[in-house]
Structures are given as structure tokens and as C-alpha cells.
Amino acid sequence: MSDEKKHIEKLANQEYKYGFVTDIEVDAVPKGLNEDIIRLISEKKNEQEFMLEWRLKAFRQWQKMEEPHWPNVEYPPVDYQNIVYYSAPKQQKKLESLDEVDPELLRTYEKLGIPLDEQKMLTGVAVDAVFDSVSVATTFKDKLAELGIIFSSFSEALQNHPELVKKYLGTVVPYTDNFFASLNSAVFSDGSFVYIPKGVRCPMELSTYFRINAADTGQFERTLIVADEGSYVSYLEGCTAPMRDENQLHAAVVELIALDNAEIKYSTVQNWYPGDKEGKGGIFNFVTKRGACRGFNSKISWTQVETGSAITWKYPSVLLQGDNSVGEFYSVALTNNFQQADTGTKMIHLGKNTRSTIVSKGISAGKSQNSYRGLVKIAKKATNARNYSQCDSLLLGDKCGAHTFPYIEVNNTSSKVEHEATTSKIEEDQIFYCNQRGLSTEDAVNMIVNGYCKEVFRELPMEFAVEAQNLLAISLEGSVG
Amino acid sequence: MKNIFNKGNTDWYTDAFKAFEDRLNGQTSSEIHKLRKKSLRSFQELGYPTTKHEEWRYTNISSLIDNNFEISEPYLSGELSQKDIEKFQFHGLESRCLVFVNGHFASELSNTKDITENVEILSLQKTIDQNPDLVSPHFAKYASINDQSFISLNTAFLQDGTFINIPESVRLEKPVHLLYISVPDVRPKASFPRNLIIAGRSSEMTFIETFAAHKEGIYFTDTVSEIVLHENSKVERIKIQIESDQAYHIAALQAIQERDSRFIDHNITLGGALTRNDINSEFRAENGFCELYGMYSGNQKQHIDNHTTIDHAKPHCESNELYKGILDEKAEGVFNGKIFVRPDAQKTNAIQSNNCILLSDQATIDTKPQLEIFADDVKCTHGATIGQLNEDAYFYMRARGIEKSNARKLLIFAFASEVVEKIKFDPVREKVLEWFAEKLHALKPE
Numbered sequence: 003m004s005d006e007k008k009h010i011e012k013l014a015n016q017e018y019k020y021g022f023v024t025d026i027e028v029d030a031v032p033k034g035l036n037e038d039i040i041r042l043i044s045e046k047k048n049e050q051e052f053m054l055e056w057r058l059k060a061f062r063q064w065q066k067m068e069e070p071h072w073p074n075v076e077y078p079p080v081d082y083q084n085i086v087y088y089s090a091p092k093q094q095k096k097l098e099s100l101d102e103v104d105p106e107l108l109r110t111y112e113k114l115g116i117p118l119d120e121q122k123m124l125t126g127v128a129v130d131a132v133f134d135s136v137s138v139a140t141t142f143k144d145k146l147a148e149l150g151i152i153f154s155s156f157s158e159a160l161q162n163h164p165e166l167v168k169k170y171l172g173t174v175v176p177y178t179d180n181f182f183a184s185l186n187s188a189v190f191s192d193g194s195f196v197y198i199p200k201g202v203r204c205p206m207e208l209s210t211y212f213r214i215n216a217a218d219t220g221q222f223e224r225t226l227i228v229a230d231e232g233s234y235v236s237y238l239e240g241c242t243a244p245m246r247d248e249n250q251l252h253a254a255v256v257e258l259i260a261l262d263n264a265e266i267k268y269s270t271v272q273n274w275y276p277g278d279k280e281g282k283g284g285i286f287n288f289v290t291k292r293g294a295c296r297g298f299n300s301k302i303s304w305t306q307v308e309t310g311s312a313i314t315w316k317y318p319s320v321l322l323q324g325d326n327s328v329g330e331f332y333s334v335a336l337t338n339n340f341q342q343a344d345t346g347t348k349m350i351h352l353g354k355n356t357r358s359t360i361v362s363k364g365i366s367a368g369k370s371q372n373s374y375r376g377l378v379k380i381a382k383k384a385t386n387a388r389n390y391s392q393c394d395s396l397l398l399g400d401k402c403g404a405h406t407f408p409y410i411e412v413n414n415t416s417s418k419v420e421h422e423a424t425t426s427k428i429e430e431d432q433i434f435y436c437n438q439r440g441l442s443t444e445d446a447v448n449m450i451v452n453g454y455c456k457e458v459f460r461e462l463p464m465e466f467a468v469e470a471q472n473l474l475a476i477s478l479e480g481s482v483g
Numbered sequence: 484m485k486n487i488f489n490k491g492n493t494d495w496y497t498d499a500f501k502a503f504e505d506r507l508n509g510q511t512s513s514e515i516h517k518l519r520k521k522s523l524r525s526f527q528e529l530g531y532p533t534t535k536h537e538e539w540r541y542t543n544i545s546s547l548i549d550n551n552f553e554i555s556e557p558y559l560s561g562e563l564s565q566k567d568i569e570k571f572q573f574h575g576l577e578s579r580c581l582v583f584v585n586g587h588f589a590s591e592l593s594n595t596k597d598i599t600e601n602v603e604i605l606s607l608q609k610t611i612d613q614n615p616d617l618v619s620p621h622f623a624k625y626a627s628i629n630d631q632s633f634i635s636l637n638t639a640f641l642q643d644g645t646f647i648n649i650p651e652s653v654r655l656e657k658p659v660h661l662l663y664i665s666v667p668d669v670r671p672k673a674s675f676p677r678n679l680i681i682a683g684r685s686s687e688m689t690f691i692e693t694f695a696a697h698k699e700g701i702y703f704t705d706t707v708s709e710i711v712l713h714e715n716s717k718v719e720r721i722k723i724q725i726e727s728d729q730a731y732h733i734a735a736l737q738a739i740q741e742r743d744s745r746f747i748d749h750n751i752t753l754g755g756a757l758t759r760n761d762i763n764s765e766f767r768a769e770n771g772f773c774e775l776y777g778m779y780s781g782n783q784k785q786h787i788d789n790h791t792t793i794d795h796a797k798p799h800c801e802s803n804e805l806y807k808g809i810l811d812e813k814a815e816g817v818f819n820g821k822i823f824v825r826p827d828a829q830k831t832n833a834i835q836s837n838n839c840i841l842l843s844d845q846a847t848i849d850t851k852p853q854l855e856i857f858a859d860d861v862k863c864t865h866g867a868t869i870g871q872l873n874e875d876a877y878f879y880m881r882a883r884g885i886e887k888s889n890a891r892k893l894l895i896f897a898f899a900s901e902v903v904e905k906i907k908f909d910p911v912r913e914k915v916l917e918w919f920a921e922k923l924h925a926l927k928p929e
Contacts, residue, residue, distance in 0.1 A: 072537075395854075395856065397856065397861075399859055400826070400827065400829070400859045400860070402857075403856060403857040404854070405853075405854060405856065406852075406853060406865075408851060408852060409851050410848070410850045410851065410869065411848070411849045412841060412849075412869045413844075413847045414841070414844045415841040415842060415843060415844050415846070415871055416844075416871070418868075418869065418870040418871070419867070419868065419869040419870070420866075420867070420868050420869075420870075421852065421866065421868070422864070422865075422866045423852070423854060423863075423864060423865045423866070424862075424863070424864045425856050425862070425863040425864070426862055426863075427859040427860055
């Protein structure tokens with residue numbers, strides 16, 4: 003046992019692999035938040051008048067709001083005036099190809115394991131990499147443009163397709179939605195914009211990589227995906243952040259809109275810096291993600307693997323407005339050391355014959371707290387609606403906590419709602435069985451946890467599933483024993 | 484913490500308290516009265532919970548606040564006769580029966596004979612007057628007056644109720660029936676029955692609480708029960724609520740379980756305009772066992788809210804919970820089942836299940852099964868289903884010539900029986916099914 007313990011300790015002491023800072027000159031605005039800062043951001047981004055007005059409306063709304071404290075998480079108060087709300091790599095000229103991107107930046111991505119050029123050739127994934135707040139390079143854009151697909155940074159979309167942005171921005175997550183969504187609406191610096199035209203099936207997985215680099219910067223990106231009638235898109239999002247002692251704030255907003263017969267699949271692998279073993283530092287991840295199945299037969303599917311962040315606070319939701327629309331939520335949330343996660347989903351059934359599935363797998367280790375909070379609401383007119391929810395929790399160690407707060411509200415007779423939850427730990431005989439067959443305890447736990455998460459992993463696109471499995475293994479290190 | 488409480492017309496009860504105090508002549512300097520005053524202050528500070536309060540999210544009590552309920556007056560001899568309470572008795576069940584009218588003990592209606600010596604089954608008021616030392620070590624020690632408005636209100640106006648004290652190793656074969664009858668008045672009245680049950684080491688007992696109305700009308704029952712289960716004791720409660728359709732019923736139960744104790748609760752709700760049950764059990768030592776069963780059936784505009792909490796504070800305890808609801812017309816159901824597993828409460832085994840059937844499009848159910856777990860070597864599961872009657876079973880019966888409405892009733896009956904069947908006294912179980920059948924009778928044929 004002592005050998006094993008040493009081994010585990012060694013692994014537990016392994017530092018955050020992605021914790022490096024890239025030295026790039028940045029163009030940032032002063033710390034703090036007021037109307038002038040917002041005007042400055044808007045001006046820097048050369049935005050149209052309607053955008054500035056929208057930001058200001060959001061800011062005024064935000065000032066009236068109070069920070070919510072109902073989630074099952076604890077954190078020191080955030081000083082919103084001590085944050086740099088805009089930080090961009092200093093590069094003014096427009097980029098046509100990857101060669102023009104700062105090689106330093108490219109090396110960062112290589113360290114992250116996403117060499118843009120290699121991916122471009124081998125995997126066929128188009129990447130819109132967001133470095134701090136500005137999108138630096140978008141690959142495969144031309145190829146996508148042939149099909150009429152718009153895949154660009156948010157700022158570019160504002161310049162090139164203002165009518166589309168204006169039509170859909172804030173229609174799913176209005177600027178009045180919640181404290182962090184309003185803050186995001188006021189100061190968001192960039193993000194991704196995707197538009198899939200009628201009847202087009204996006205031939206490749208679209209992907210964004212977010213990374214918070216500069217110290218004291220908040221990352222406020224905004225993603226808007228619109229799938230027009232009969233279209234399909236699969237979108238991947240991955241996140242990392244360098245190591246810093248102070249906490250950094252990440253308040254993103256993601257809006258998805260699926261029209262008639264359209265399908266959007268949104269996958270996230272989040273491994274922001276979770277803080278060190280003592281719970282110092284780490285990212286506060288306060289995210290609002292919501293999709294609207296506007297059209298008949300539309301479908302939105304969220305898959306998330308959450309292993310990072312000191313605090314995660316997010317509820318990817320689906321508004322099932324169109325008849326026969328489908329909402330799905332698959333989640334693995336792993337917390338270790340002092341991490342806290344309060345995550346789940348909301349399925350709001352409004353249309354007839356709408357269906358939703360929720361599969362949530364929580365894993366808590368160390369001294370972490372992991373909560374599932376979900377709402378299934380079936381409106382009176384949502385006849386024949388169907389929901390199935392399953393939320394399982396796995397506890398590794400006796401100092402952690404697993405909690406479930408499912409809310410179920412049903413308002414008609416033809417709908418069926420089922421909810422199941424279990425909480426358990428890895429049985430000693432399972433470990434013993436593996437040990438007997440020559441697997442170390444560490445490997446056995448990894449294997450069992452991976453098996454436990456399989457239902458979710460199989461929803462992930464191939465490349466992501468592998469990454470997610472590795473990530474899980476890294477995050478779990480040191481939790482056994 | 485803002486907005487979760489509302490001061491409402493707490494003044495009404497402040498004024499009522501003055502009048503209440505005058506009536507108590509002589510008692511105002513006692514310990515109990517100090518507690519009453521403290522509770523009133525606490526109620527004044529708290530006010531009423533609003534729907535912003537997480538525990539009251541789905542239950543709006545504004546109509547209750549708007550009613551100015553007067554404090555019920557002591558029972559006058561001859562107000563009711565044996566005949567009036569006949570229909571609430573369980574025929575064929577040998578039991579002692581304590582009858583309370585508007586929350587006050589009516590000894591002439593009660594049957595307390597052949598109570599074994601040294602077993603105390605008394606009116607609480609009498610015990611407080613004659614033997615306060617028996618009551619004081621436990622009284623108001625478990626149901627908190629500090630954060631729950633209706634417990635503080637009950638404690639402020641507490642006057643009567645039941646006190647049961649079972650000594651060590653005594654096993655009561657016959658159940659105790661506590662019958663709470665409200666006689667509605669033109670001016671709506673509020674009554675505050677209060678129970679304290681102490682089960683000594685290795686003792687065993689069952690008590691039945693029936694809340695009923697003498698006739699239809701508006702009134703408010705705010706009741707609190709505290710149950711202490713000492714080592715290896717077993718207490719079973721059967722609560723049957725068949726209040727008037729216009730009545731407000733708010734009840735809290737707090738059970739404290741010592742080592743090896745066993746607490747079983749049956750909670751049947753059929754009546755009342757607005758019902759709220761808070762049923763909490765806390766394990767204070769290892770190897771406790773707790774079973775909570777509930778069945779609720781609502782129609783018209785009934786609102787039925789059941790909140791349960793099982794606090795696994797100690798290791799090696801087991802709990803099992805099953806709640807079933809049937810909601811028709813514009814009825815609203817709320818279920819919130821909490822299971823806490825505290826750090827180090829290893830080897831906990833907790834099962835919870837909540838099933839609900841909606842029979843009408845206007846009926847609604849809001850359910851929130853909640854697990855909060857801080858220990859790893861535990862097995863906890865919860866399940867919640869909301870749906871309709873089984874179509875296949877319905878078709879099977881229709882194919883065999885059973886009428887539509889009968890088939891429906893049979894299915895509903897079978898659904899509810901799973902909970903009602905757990906009541907082990909035949910006369911009680913049959914009576915409950917009879918009351919339930921009466922209610923089902925009102926079911927509209929489809």
C-alpha cells in the first residue's frame with residue numbers, strides 16, 4: 003500500500019499541464035467597468051451603432067442586478083472593477099493564412115496539442131481559435147464559404163453580416179437574462195458566429211479553442227450559432243487557461259438557434275485551470291448556454307466534459323419551442339481537490355411531442371463539491387412531451403460531496419417524465435478484481451470511471467472522446483487511495 | 484435572504500396573542516409562557532414565507548395570510564356528541580381515542596380507559612399543568628421556532644395536544660387514535676394542536692392522527708409533532724387528513740432517532756384546500772431505520788405540498804421513502820424529498836421514490852427529489868415519475884368488458900394501494916380506502 007501511496011502522491015503533485023504563459027504584446031483597455039470602457043471596446047472593434055446601444059442597455063441593466071448566490075458553491079466576492087475587460091494580441095493587419103499568425107502564438111497551440119496546420123490537413127477540422135478575446139485565425143473558411151456557411155469570429159460577422167447578427171443576437175439569451183449574461187452582453191469582446199444556410203449539412207466539425215492568457219483579464223466571449231431549415235452542424239469547443247494565483251472570471255454566453263428540421267450538436271471539453279491542490283487560484287466559470295429549437299422537428303444536443311475550473315456554474319438549456327423538437331444533454335462533470343461545480347440543464351417543453359433526454363454523470367474526488375441542478379418543465383400546451391433524466395454521482399474519497407437538485411414541473415396529462423438518480427462509490431471488489439488481473443489501482447479506477455462515463459463519451463466526436471478520456475485520467479490523478 | 488419572507492399581516496396575530504394571554508389567567512409567568520412569547524417574537528421577525536423562499540417555491544400562502552383567523556376557544560361540554568364523531572372512528576379497531584375539538588381536548592368524547600399504568604397518554608395541557616418536569620426536557624427542543632414561521636406560530640399559541648410517554652420495554656399492542664375535529668364557525672378559526680411523543684428504550688407503539696371537519700367551512704389547522712425515539716424503540720404514525728375542502732392545513736413533524744430505533748410514517752392526504760406537510764427525521768445514532776410513506780389525492784383546486792427530509796447524520800442507517808400522488812381537475816401537487824448524508828455517515832442506505840399521476844390537463848405537479856451527499860460509502864437512489872394510467876392495463880380491462888369509468892377507478896385504486904397497503908391495521912386501512920373511494924367517486928367519467 004505504501005508504494006502505491008507514493009505513486010499516487012507523485013501523480014497528485016503533478017502540476018497543471020497547460021499552465022504556461024505566452025509572451026505576446028497585448029492591446030488591452032484599462033481595468034474597470036463603466037460606460038466609457040464599453041464605448042472604448044465598441045470603438046476598438048469598429049462596431050455599428052446598434053451594437054453599442056445594445057451593450058449600453060445591457061450594462062445599465064447589469065448595474066441594477068445583484069450577483070446570484072443560490073448555487074451550491076462558495077467563492078470570495080469578485081471585484082468587477084478590478085478586471086481588464088478587453089485584451090487582444092496586438093496585430094492590426096488582416097490575416098489571410100496561418101503563415102501570417104505570430105509563430106509564438108502557434109507554438110502555444112502546439113503545446114496545447116492543437117497544431118492548427120496539422121489539424122487542417124489531417125483531421126479536416128476547421129478551427130476558429132480565440133486567443134484571449136480576439137479571434138486570430140480561422141481555418142477552412144474558404145472551403146466552408148463555398149457552401150454558404152458563415153464561420154467567423156463574432157467581430158468579423160458584425161462587420162460582414164450585421165443583419166444576421168442583429169436578427170438573432172440576444173433572442174435566446176436576452177441581455178436581461180441573468181447577472182453574468184448581462185455582464186457578458188455589455189463587454190463581450192469576441193467569440194464565434196456560425197450560420198448554416200438552408201439544407202446544408204456542414205461537412206466538417208467546426209471547432210473553437212478558447213484560452214485565457216493575459217493576467218487579470220476576464221474572458222467574455224459570445225457564440226451564436228444559427229442553423230437554418232434542414233441544416234446540420236456539429237460544433238466543438240475546448241478551453242484551457244494558464245496557471246495564476248488569483249482567480250480569473252470567465253462569463254461566456256452561447257446561443258443556439260435551430261429552425262425547422264435543423265440539428266445542432268454542441269460539444270464542450272472544458273479544462274480551465276482548476277486551482278492548485280490547496281484550492282488557490284483557478285477560473286470562475288460562470289456561463290450561460292441556451293439553445294432554442296425554434297422549428298418543427300429541430301434538435302439541439304449538448305455534450306459537455308467539465309474537468310477544469312475552480313468553480314463551474316453552467317446550465318446548458320434547451321427551449322423546445324417547435325413541435326416534435328428534441329433536446330439532449332450529456333454531461334460528465336469531474337471535480338477534484340477544492341473544485342466546485344454546480345451544473346445541469348433546463349429542458350423547457352413548449353411544443354407538442356417534444357422529447358428530451360438528460361444523462362449527467364458527476365464524479366467528485368478530493369475535497370470537492372459537485373452538484374447537479376436541473377429543471378424539466380412541461381408547459382400545458384406541450385402535449386405528449388417526454389423526458390428521461392438520469393443523474394448518477396460517483397464519490398471517490400470521504401471528504402467530497404455529491405448533490406442533486408432536480409426540479410420537475412409538469413402541467414398536462416399526456417406527458418411522461420422519469421427521473422432517476424443514484425449515488426455510489428467504486429466497490430472494493432471491483433478494484434480487487436482488476437488488481438487480481440494485474441491492473442494497478444490507478445488504472446483500475448481510470449477504467450471504471452471511463453466505463454461509467456461511456457454513455458456520455460460516445461456522444462462526443464471521435465477526436466474529442468479520446469481527449470476527454472485522457473483529460474479524465476489526468477484530472478483524477480491523486481484521487482485514489 | 485431578501486424577499487423570502489413577507490411580513491404580511493403578522494400584526495393580526497400579535498393582537499390575537501394579547502387576547503389569548505388574557506384568557507390564560509395565572510399561567511402567564513410560567514416557563515411555557517416564556518416560550519410562547521419567544522416564539523411570537525420569532526414569528527413577528529420572520530413573517531410568512533414567500534414563493535422566493537426555496538422551501539415554499541411552489542406553495543403560495545397569500546390566501547391563508549389574507550384570512551384573519553381567530554384563535555379557537557376551549558371546548559364546551561356538549562358541543563359535539565358521540566354520534567358526531569362516530570363516522571371518524573375505525574370500526575373493529577380496539578384503540579384508545581383522544582378527541583380534540585378545535586385543538587382542545589374533549590375528555591367527554593375520548594376513550595382513555597384501560598391504559599396501562601405508567602403509560603402516559605394525556606392531554607398536553609394537563610401534563611404541562613400537573614407535571615411540567617415530564618415535558619420540559621424534550622418540549623420544543625426539536626422543532627425549530629427560529630426559522631420556520633408556522634412552527635413558531637404554533638408554539639406561540641400552543642395550548643393543547645397530546646403527550647405520550649411510553650416507559651422502557653413497554654409494548655403497546657393497541658394503537659392510540661388522536662382525532663382532531665374542527666368545527667368551522669362563521670368567523671374562521673385557527674387551532675394549534677401540538678404533540679409530544681416520547682418512546683422509551685425498547686418500547687413500541689402506533690398512533691393514528693385523524694384531522695377531520697365536523698362540517699364544511701374555512702378554518703386553519705397549524706400542527707406540530709415532536710417524536711423522540713430512544714434506543715431500540717419503534718414508533719409508527721398513521722396520519723389521515725380529511726379536512727374540509729376549504730380548510731388550510733399546515734403540519735410539521737420532527738422525529739429524533741436514537742440507536743437501533745425504527746420510525747414509520749404513513750401520510751395520507753385527501754382533504755383540505757391547502758395542505759403542507761413537513762416531515763423530518765434525524766438519525767442521532769447508528770443503525771436507525773426510517774420509512775416514510777405518503778399518498779395524496781387532490782381534485783378541484785386543492786393544493787397539496789409534501790416536504791420530507793431525512794437527515795443521515797450518523798453511519799449505518801437506512802431509510803426508505805415512497806410517495807404517490809393522484810391529481811385531478813385543477814389540483815396542484817408539490818413533492819420535495821431531501822436526503823442528507825453528512826460527512827462520515829458511511830454505509831448509509833437511502834431509497835426514495837415519488838410517483839405521480841395526472842388525470843387532468845389543468846392539474847400540475849412540481850417535484851424536487853434532492854440528494855445531498857457528503858460521504859462516499861453510501862448507496863442512495865431516488866426516482867421520480869410523472870405520467871398517466873397504464874394504457875395496456877386499461878385496454879386489457881376494457882377488452883374484458885369492464886366499463887370505462889370502472890377501469891379507470893380500478894387502476895387508480897391499484898396505484899394508491901401500494902402505499903395504503905402498508906398500514907397494518909385492517910380497519911384503518913379499509914377506512915382509508917373507503918374515504919379514498921368516496922373521493923374517487925367524484926371522478927368524472929372520461
